[in-house]
Amino acid sequence: MTLAEIKAFARKAAFAARREAFARGQGTACARLSEALEPFAGAPLAGYMPIRTEIDPRPAMAAHFGPVAVPVIEGTGLPLRFHRWTPDCVMCDGPFGAAIPAEAEEVTPRVLIVPLLAFDRRGFRLGYGGGFYDRTLEGLRAAGPVTAIGFAFAAQEVEEVPTEPTDAALDLIVTDAETIVPDPA
Numbered sequence: 001m002t003l004a005e006i007k008a009f010a011r012k013a014a015f016a017a018r019r020e021a022f023a024r025g026q027g028t029a030c031a032r033l034s035e036a037l038e039p040f041a042g043a044p045l046a047g048y049m050p051i052r053t054e055i056d057p058r059p060a061m062a063a064h065f066g067p068v069a070v071p072v073i074e075g076t077g078l079p080l081r082f083h084r085w086t087p088d089c090v091m092c093d094g095p096f097g098a099a100i101p102a103e104a105e106e107v108t109p110r111v112l113i114v115p116l117l118a119f120d121r122r123g124f125r126l127g128y129g130g131g132f133y134d135r136t137l138e139g140l141r142a143a144g145p146v147t148a149i150g151f152a153f154a155a156q157e158v159e160e161v162p163t164e165p166t167d168a169a170l171d172l173i174v175t176d177a178e179t180i181v182p183d184p185a
Ligand SMILES: Nc1nc2c(c(=O)[nH]1)N(C=O)[C@@H](CNc1ccc(C(=O)N[C@@H](CCC(=O)O)C(=O)O)cc1)CN2
Pocket: 048, 049, 050, 051, 054, 071, 072, 073, 080, 096, 098, 115, 116, 127, 128, 129, 130, 132, 133
């Protein structure tokens, strides 16, 4: 199997695990996320509008003190941009089914809540396969410190996510069960 095939296979299993966890509900995950975001009060935050069976970070986004933004796809092979979001802002349809703010006010995030399909304790994640967050984190980290917080159901943990050199690692993972400080070793 090629790495692309291994990742595709892992995505299928991860979708199934996430679907089951989603049906059970997300418990106190968002309170734990808000706690993890406390040190970043005042800093620009990137969240996301949940699609499919992604865990919902919006309560923590709404509670954040400071500007909050959501990802906007510019094109295949390009990093994500982030546009200012508020709980009551007007949204419109973006590419790939995630809603984006109707008004485009660019924000450069210092901390990001990162959606994922699967994660491991090293801090690696599997996304939908666009490489969007990998490219985005690479670009942001080249410009200064950023903190990437993976947000997921505990059931999305795997022993080892299949990785390649361009995969950007997470700095913290928050689940409905615990907050994990990744151990890259
Ligand atoms: N909530 C949320 N918003 C997000 C992301 C995300 O992962 N979650 N993204 C993070 O990147 C970007 C959207 N990326 C996406 C990339 C692919 C697919 C998708 O459905 N892909 C199809 C295959 C498409 C194809 O290959 O033609 C699929 O998986 O079936 C969805 C979102 C920006 N916004």
